[in-house]
Amino acid sequence: MTVVSSGPVADLVAELGDAAVIDSDTMIAYTRDQALLCPSGRPLAVVRARTVDHVVATLKTAHRHGIPVVTRGAGTGLAGGANAIDGCIVLSTEKLDRILAVDEQSRTATVEAGVINGDLATAVAARGLWYVPDPGSRAISTIGGNLATDAGGACCAKYGVTGDHVARIKAVLADGRIIHTGAVTRKNVAGLNLTRLLVGSEGALAVIVEATVRLRRAPAHTATVVAAFSDTVQAVDAVLAIQAVADPSLVELMDRTTIAAVNDMTHMGLDETAGALLLIQCDGDAAEAEAQRSADACRAAAATELHVSTDAAEGDALMQARRVALTALERRGSTLLDDLAVPVPRLPHMLDAIARIADRHRLLIGTFGHAADGNLHPTIVFDAADPDAADRAHRAFDEMVTRCLALGGSITGEHGVGGLKRRYLEPMIGSVERSLMRGIKAAFDPTGILNPGRAI
Amino acid sequence: MTVVSSGPVADLVAELGDAAVIDSDTMIAYTRDQALLCPSGRPLAVVRARTVDHVVATLKTAHRHGIPVVTRGAGTGLAGGANAIDGCIVLSTEKLDRILAVDEQSRTATVEAGVINGDLATAVAARGLWYVPDPGSRAISTIGGNLATDAGGACCAKYGVTGDHVARIKAVLADGRIIHTGAVTRKNVAGLNLTRLLVGSEGALAVIVEATVRLRRAPAHTATVVAAFSDTVQAVDAVLAIQAVADPSLVELMDRTTIAAVNDMTHMGLDETAGALLLIQCDGDAAEAEAQRSADACRAAAATELHVSTDAAEGDALMQARRVALTALERRGSTLLDDLAVPVPRLPHMLDAIARIADRHRLLIGTFGHAADGNLHPTIVFDAADPDAADRAHRAFDEMVTRCLALGGSITGEHGVGGLKRRYLEPMIGSVERSLMRGIKAAFDPTGILNPGRAI
Numbered sequence: 001m002t003v004v005s006s007g008p009v010a011d012l013v014a015e016l017g018d019a020a021v022i023d024s025d026t027m028i029a030y031t032r033d034q035a036l037l038c039p040s041g042r043p044l045a046v047v048r049a050r051t052v053d054h055v056v057a058t059l060k061t062a063h064r065h066g067i068p069v070v071t072r073g074a075g076t077g078l079a080g081g082a083n084a085i086d087g088c089i090v091l092s093t094e095k096l097d098r099i100l101a102v103d104e105q106s107r108t109a110t111v112e113a114g115v116i117n118g119d120l121a122t123a124v125a126a127r128g129l130w131y132v133p134d135p136g137s138r139a140i141s142t143i144g145g146n147l148a149t150d151a152g153g154a155c156c157a158k159y160g161v162t163g164d165h166v167a168r169i170k171a172v173l174a175d176g177r178i179i180h181t182g183a184v185t186r187k188n189v190a191g192l193n194l195t196r197l198l199v200g201s202e203g204a205l206a207v208i209v210e211a212t213v214r215l216r217r218a219p220a221h222t223a224t225v226v227a228a229f230s231d232t233v234q235a236v237d238a239v240l241a242i243q244a245v246a247d248p249s250l251v252e253l254m255d256r257t258t259i260a261a262v263n264d265m266t267h268m269g270l271d272e273t274a275g276a277l278l279l280i281q282c283d284g285d286a287a288e289a290e291a292q293r294s295a296d297a298c299r300a301a302a303a304t305e306l307h308v309s310t311d312a313a314e315g316d317a318l319m320q321a322r323r324v325a326l327t328a329l330e331r332r333g334s335t336l337l338d339d340l341a342v343p344v345p346r347l348p349h350m351l352d353a354i355a356r357i358a359d360r361h362r363l364l365i366g367t368f369g370h371a372a373d374g375n376l377h378p379t380i381v382f383d384a385a386d387p388d389a390a391d392r393a394h395r396a397f398d399e400m401v402t403r404c405l406a407l408g409g410s411i412t413g414e415h416g417v418g419g420l421k422r423r424y425l426e427p428m429i430g431s432v433e434r435s436l437m438r439g440i441k442a443a444f445d446p447t448g449i450l451n452p453g454r455a456i
Numbered sequence: 457m458t459v460v461s462s463g464p465v466a467d468l469v470a471e472l473g474d475a476a477v478i479d480s481d482t483m484i485a486y487t488r489d490q491a492l493l494c495p496s497g498r499p500l501a502v503v504r505a506r507t508v509d510h511v512v513a514t515l516k517t518a519h520r521h522g523i524p525v526v527t528r529g530a531g532t533g534l535a536g537g538a539n540a541i542d543g544c545i546v547l548s549t550e551k552l553d554r555i556l557a558v559d560e561q562s563r564t565a566t567v568e569a570g571v572i573n574g575d576l577a578t579a580v581a582a583r584g585l586w587y588v589p590d591p592g593s594r595a596i597s598t599i600g601g602n603l604a605t606d607a608g609g610a611c612c613a614k615y616g617v618t619g620d621h622v623a624r625i626k627a628v629l630a631d632g633r634i635i636h637t638g639a640v641t642r643k644n645v646a647g648l649n650l651t652r653l654l655v656g657s658e659g660a661l662a663v664i665v666e667a668t669v670r671l672r673r674a675p676a677h678t679a680t681v682v683a684a685f686s687d688t689v690q691a692v693d694a695v696l697a698i699q700a701v702a703d704p705s706l707v708e709l710m711d712r713t714t715i716a717a718v719n720d721m722t723h724m725g726l727d728e729t730a731g732a733l734l735l736i737q738c739d740g741d742a743a744e745a746e747a748q749r750s751a752d753a754c755r756a757a758a759a760t761e762l763h764v765s766t767d768a769a770e771g772d773a774l775m776q777a778r779r780v781a782l783t784a785l786e787r788r789g790s791t792l793l794d795d796l797a798v799p800v801p802r803l804p805h806m807l808d809a810i811a812r813i814a815d816r817h818r819l820l821i822g823t824f825g826h827a828a829d830g831n832l833h834p835t836i837v838f839d840a841a842d843p844d845a846a847d848r849a850h851r852a853f854d855e856m857v858t859r860c861l862a863l864g865g866s867i868t869g870e871h872g873v874g875g876l877k878r879r880y881l882e883p884m885i886g887s888v889e890r891s892l893m894r895g896i897k898a899a900f901d902p903t904g905i906l907n908p909g910r911a912i
Contacts, residue, residue, distance in 0.1 A: 105696055105801040150645045161643060163652075164620065179889050185797035186829040187617060187869035189606045189656045190877070191885050191912060192893045196619075196652035200645045217700065240561055244673065247740075284703075285742030341641035345561040373642040413643035421646070429647050433635050436899055437648045443895025456647060 008065040009045050012089070015057040021046040030072065030092060031084040037336060037384075038080025038419040043070070046090045052172070052209050055091065059207065060176035062089050068452050069174075071203035073114060073145025076137040078337060079418025081149065081202045081454050093144045096209060099123055107215040108167060108184060113144025113208050120213075129215040133162040135414070136323065144208045150200030152414030154250040154322075155281075157372030159216075161414070163199035170210035171198060174445040184212055197440070202416055202455035205444040219283035222249075223291035224315035227298035228274035228305035235276035236347040238301035239371045242280060243344070245297055246290040251372035252279040252322045255351070258366040258379075261328035262321050270321060271305055278371065279322050281315060325368040326379060332364065334384035336393050340404040341375040341413030353403040354378045361392040375413035417455050425456070464521040465501050468545070471513045477502040486528065486548060487540040493792060493840075494536025494875040499526070502546045508628070508665050511547065515663065516632035518545050524908050525630075527659035529570060529601025532593040534793060535874025537605065537658045537910050549600045552665060555579055563671040564623060564640060569600025569664050576669075585671040589618040591870070592779065600664045606656030608870025610706040610778075611737075613828030615672075617870065619655035626666035627654060630901040640668055653896070658872055658911035661900040675739035678705075679747035680771035683754035684730035684761035691732035692803040694757035695827045698736060699800070701753055702746040707828035708735040708778045711807070714822040714835075717784035718777050726777060727761055734827065735778050737771060781824040782835060788820065790840035792849050796860040797831040797869030809859040810834045817848040831869035873911050881912070 012020040021027055022045045032040040044067065047058045062069045071091045072082035084090050096112035099120060103109070104127055111120055117138040121131045134153035135141060141151070146162045147169065153161075168182040182188060182195035198205055229235040232255060239251055254262070254277045259270045270277060278298065282290035288310050295308050309315055329335055342350045351367065354376075358365040369376035378400055382393040401411055401424050411417075411424040426434050437456045441448070468476040477483055478501050488496040500523065503514045518525045527547045528538035540546050552568035555576060559565070560583055567576055573594040577587045590609035591597060597607070602618045603625065609617075624638040638644065638651035654661055685691040688711060695707055710718070710733045715726045726733060734754065738746035744766050751764050765771055785791055798806045807823065810832075814821040825832035834856055838849040857867055857880050867873075867880040882890050893912045897904070 103799075103801075106799045107699070108799075150649075152643045152645075156643060160616075160620070163649070164616070173888070177888050179892065180886060181889065183797070183866040183884075184799055184864055185831070185866045185869065187608050187612060187797050187826075187831045188866035189608075189617075189870060189872050190867050191873065191881055191890070192661075192896055193606075193619070193652045193656055194889060194892060196649045197896075200649055205648075217703065243563070247673065284740075285745055286740065289741055341639070341643050343559075343562045343640055345559075370643075375641070375643045408640055410639040410641045410644035411646050413641060414645060416645050417647065425647055428639075430636060432629070432633050433637065433650060434647070436635065436650060439899025440648055440653075440896055443892055443899055 008061055008067055011061045012045050012047060012058065015061065016047060016054055019048050019050055019054050021048060030090045033072065033075045033077035033080060033082040035078050035080035035083070035418060035420050038083055040083035041086030041088065043084040043088050043090045046092060048092045048095050050095045055172045055207055055209055056176045056178065058089060058091050059172055059174060062449050063175045063447065066447060066449065068449050070451050071207050073142030074140055076141040077145065077149060077418060078339065078415040079412065079420040081416050081418030081451070083419060085452065091207060093209065094142060102127065104129065106184065108212050109215055110210065110212045111143050112210050114142050117141055117143055117146055124215050125218065128218055130218040131213065131215055132159045133165055143211060143213065147199050147208050147211060148201065148203050149416040152370070152375065154252060154370055156370065157251065158247055158249045163196055165214045166195060166199060166211055167214055168212040169195050169198050169208055171206035171208045173206050174447065174450050179206065200416070202418065203451040204441055204455040205450065220285060221287040222281055222283045222312050222315055223287040223308065223310045224318055225280040225291050225295045225298065226307045226318055227278045227280070227295070227303040228271045229276045229302065230304055231275035232351045233348045234302050235278050236344070236371065238278060238298045238303065239344055241297035241301050242294045243372065245293045246282060248280050248290065248294060248372060249283045250281045250370070253369055253371035254322060254325060255367045257364060258325050258329065258368045261332060261366055262325060265328040265331060266321065266324060268321055274304060279318055322368065329366045329379045329381055333381040336380040336382070336397050338378045338397060338400055339412050339415040340378065340400060340409055341373065342404055342407045342409035344374045346407045347371065347374055349407055350376060350404060354400060357396045357399050361396045363392055363396050365396070373413065419454065422453070464517055464523055467517045468501050468503065468514065471517065472503060472510055475504050475506055475510050477504060486546045489528065489531045489533035489536060489538040491534050491536035491539070491874060491876050494539055496539035497542030497544065499540040499544050499546045502548065504548045504551050506551045511628045511663055511665055512632045512634065514545060514547050515628055515630060518905050519631045519903065522903060522905065524905050526907050527663050529598030530596055532597040532601065533605060533874060534795065534871040535868065535876040537872050537874030537907070539875060541908065547663065549665065550598060558583065560585065562640065564668050565671055566666065566668045567599050568666050569598060571599050573597055573599055573602055580671050581674065584674055586674040587669060587671055588615045589621055599667060599669065603655050603664050603667060604657065604659050605872040608826070608831065610708060610826055612826065613707065614703050614705045619652055621670045622651060622655060622667055623670055624668040625651050625654050625664055627662035627664045629662050630903065630906050635662065658874065659907040660897055660911040661906065676741060677743040678737055678739045678768050678771055679743040679764065679766045680774055681736040681747050681751045681754065682763045682774055683734045683736070683751070683759040684727045685732045685758065686760055687731035688807045689804045690758050691734050692800070692827065694734060694754045694759065695800060697753035697757050698750045699828065701749045702738060704736050704746065704750060704828060705739045706737050706826070709825055709827035710778060710781060711823045713820060714781050714785065714824045717788060717822055718781060721784040721787060722777065722780060724777055730760060735774055778824065785822045785835045785837055789837040792836040792853050794834045794853060794856055795868050795871040796834065796856065796865055797829065798860055798863045798865035800830045802863045803827065803830055805863055806832060806860060806865070810856060813852045813855050817852045819848055819852050821852070829869065875910065878909070
C-alpha cells in the first residue's frame with residue numbers, strides 16, 4: 001500500500017476515494033491495450049470512474065497539476081492509443097456502464113461510455129432493434145472506445161462505421177467543463193460538426209462520457225455465401241462483380257495462410273487448396289436474391305467452390321471462421337497486426353505487395369480483412385525472441401504501410417493512429433493538414449494534457 | 457466602368473484579369489442568396505474563379521489586405537450564408553465546373569466545387585451509378601455549396617446527408633495554402649476528421665474547390681405510395697408505423713395549406729379535404745413489398761385515401777407535387793421559410809405549435825417537409841409591404857424556433873445557420889461549445905476573413 005500525503009495523487013485519492021487506484025499490482029492491468037509491441041509507460045495513478053463527476057474531478061486535478069491523461073475503455077485497442085505514458089493518469093471509463101435510455105420510436109439509445117458494444121446490441125435486439133457497428137472486439141469493447149477510435153468492423157461497406165451511427169456526444173474537456181455535441185435529430189447543421197471531430201480523436205480532444213447512438217430495424221433475413229478462389233486476384237474480381245449487382249452487408253476475405261491457421265485451430269475443414277476465401281452476407285427483404293446474384297458473380301469470377309445458405313445459424317457459424325482469424329494466427333507466434341485500406345480495385349496490388357514482402361523477409365504473413373471496404377489486416381507472424389526476426393517483421397510492416405500509401409490508401413482503416421502509426425501520419429495527411437489538427441487540439445486542450453502524442 | 461489604380465481591387469484585377477468583376481451592375485447578381493429577408497451588404501469586388509489558382513490568388517489578396525471573403529456556389533442558399541458583407545470580396549466557385557473523374561469500380565467521382573448536383577447525377581447515371589444527395593435545389597445548386605451547408609434533401613432518412621457521401625475535399629485556406637482532407641478509401645481513421653469539419657462550415661473555415669464523392673449502384677426498382685389523412689397527427693402515426701416495417705427512401709409530408717397551394721398552381725387535383733398528405737417511396741430489390749407494407753401501415757393509421765404505384769414515371773410525377781410546394785406557397789405572398797428538425801415522435805407537438813402560432817398571429821403558414829427525418833419547412837406567407845404583417849411574421853418565426861428547441865430539436869436541419877439562425881445558435885449548442893467552434897475557426901482562419909459572423 002502506497003501512502004501519499006500531498007500532490008496530485010493525494011488530490012485524486014481525496015476527491016475520488018476508491019475510484020483512484022495507486023496500487024502497483026492493480027495499475028499494471030491498466031497500462032496497455034492490445035498493441036503488444038507498442039511501448040507503454042508507468043502511470044502515476046489509475047482512475048476507474050464510476051460517475052461523470054469522477055471524470056470531471058480527475059480532469060480538474062490533472063489540469064491543475066499539468067499531468068497527462070490517457071483515457072481507456074476496455075483496452076482492446078490495437079494501435080497503442082490507450083497505452084500509459086510515464087507519469088500519466090490512466091482514466092478508465094469501463095465502469096460508466098449504464099444504458100440510460102432506449103427510445104424505440106426515435107430508434108436511439110443513450111449510453112454511458114463504458115457500455116460494452118455487444119451488451120447494447122443484445123439489449124436493443126430484445127426490442128427488435130439493431131445497434132449496427134460490429135468491430136471484431138464487439139463482445140468486449142466499449143462504446144466510448146469504439147467512438148474514440150471510430151471503430152469499423154465487417155458491415156461498414158453497407159452501413160458505415162461507428163461515427164455514422166452517433167447522434168450526440170457528452171464529453172468532458174481537459175479543464176473539467178462538460179460539453180454536449182450534435183442533436184438527436186437525424187438532420188442537424190447548426191454550427192461545426194463537433195460530434196464527428198470527437199469521433200476518432202483517440203482521447204486527445206476530450207473524454208467521451210456518454211453518447212446517443214442511432215439504431216436500425218433488425219433485418220428480417222440474412223443469406224450467406226462462401227466462395228473459394230484459386231488466387232486472391234480472382235477473389236477481388238469477384239468482390240467488384242458482387243458490388244455491381246448487390247449491396248452485401250459484408251464481404252470478408254481470408255488468404256491461404258489464414259485459412260490453414262483457422263483450420264488448425266477449429267478443424268472446420270475449410271478448403272486449404274484455395275488461394276483465397278470470400279464470406280459474403282446479404283440482409284434485408286431481398287437477402288436471398290442478393291446472395292444468389294453474389295454467388296453468380298463469384299462463379300463468373302472462377303470460384304472453385306460455392307455454398308449459399310439462408311440459415312442464419314449456419315451463416316453465423318461460417319462467419320466464426322473469419323472472426324477467429326487473428327486468434328488462429330496468434331497461435332503460430334508473436335504477431336504484428338496491420339490495418340491498411342486501399343480502394344477495392346487496388347487490392348490485388350496490395351495483396352501482391354504483401355506476398356513479395358513476406359518472401360523477401362522470410363516471414364509468414366496471414367492476410368484477412370474487409371474486402372468490400374478494401375480494409376486488410378496483414379498479420380506478420382514471427383518469433384519475438386529472435387531479434388533478427390523481430391527486425392525483419394518491423395521492416396516488413398514499414399514496407400507494407402509505405403506501399404499502401406503509394407496505392408492511394410489509408411495508413412489505418414479502423415484501428416487508429418495511436419503510437420503504432422504515428423510516424424506515417426504526416427506522410428499520409430500532409431504537414432499543413434497536421435498543423436490544422438494541432439490547432440484544433442489546442443482549441444480543445446490548450447495545455448496538451450489529453451493523450452499527448454496520440455491521434456495527431 | 458470603375459477605374460482603380462491601387463489597393464486590393466487593383467491587386468485583384470491585376471492578378472485575375474476578367475475573373476475579377478468590379479462593375480456594379482454585374483456585382484448586384486452576386487450580393488445575396490435565396491434568403492430574401494436576410495440583410496446583405498455591398499461587395500468591393502466579385503471574383504468568378506475559373507481555376508484553383510484564381511481562388512488562391514483571391515485569398516492571398518484578401519488575406520494581405522484583411523478583407524472579408526464570402527464564398528458562394530450557385531447562390532441557392534436559404535439562410536443568407538452567401539449574402540455579401542459590406543466591403544467584402546464575393547468569391548464565386550460556379551465556374552469551377554469540371555467533372556474531373558468518374559471511377560466506376562471504386563464508385564467515386566471527383567468534381568470541382570462548381571459542378572451542379574444534377575449534372576453530376578446525370579453524368580454518373582449514364583454509367584448505372586447514382587449520386588444520392590438530393591436537396592430540393594439539386595437542379596441548380598453546386599456540389600461545393602451542398603458541401604458547405606451539408607445539404608439535406610428527401611432521401612436522407614435512408615441514405616444520409618451530403619456529408620455522408622464525401623470521401624475527400626480539396627480546399628484553400630484563408631492565407632492561400634491548399635489542403636486535402638480525408639481518403640478515397642471507405643474507411644480511414646488517420647488523424648482528426650477534417651472532412652466532416654469542412655462539411656457544413658459555410659465557407660468560414662476554408663474555400664472548398666474540389667471533392668471526391670461516393671456513388672452508389674442505382675436502385676433497380678422504386679415504388680411510391682400516396683396516402684391522405686384527416687389530420688397531421690394520424691400522418692405522423694403512419695410515419696412511425698412505416699419505419700417499423702420498412703426503410704423508405706423518403707417520406708414527405710404536406711399539410712392542408714400546402715396541398716391547396718399546390719393544387720392552385722398545378723391543378724393536380726390532390727385531395728383538399730385531407731389534413732395531411734404523405735408521399736412515400738421505397739427503392740431496391742424489395743421496393744414493391746416495402747411499399748405495400750408502408751401502405752398497410754398507413755391504412756392502419758386511418759389513411760382516408762391510398763394509392764400505390766410501381767411505375768417510376770408516375771412516382772416522379774407524384775413527387776413533383778412535393779417539389780413545387782415552396783414555389784406554390786410563394787405565389788400567395790412573401791414567404792419566410794423555416795427549417796426545423798425534431799425527433800419524429802415529436803412532430804405532432806411541433807405541428808400543433810405551428811398551427812397555434814399561425815392562429816395567434818393571423819398568418820398563413822404552409823408546412824411541408826421530410827417527415828422521415830422530422831425535418832419541417834413551415835413557410836410563413838405574408839404581405840411584406842405591410843409592416844404589421846412583417847412584424848407578426850418575424851415573431852411567429854421566432855416562436856417556432858423557440859418551440860422547436862424546447863422539443864429537443866435542431867434550429868436548422870439542412871439549410872444552415874447563415875445570418876438567419878445566428879441568434880438561435882448559442883441557445884441550441886451552448887456557450888462552451890460555441891467557444892470551441894470559434895477556437896477551431898481561429899486555427900483555420902486566424903485573421904477571421906472567411907465569411908465572418910456566419911456558421912458559428
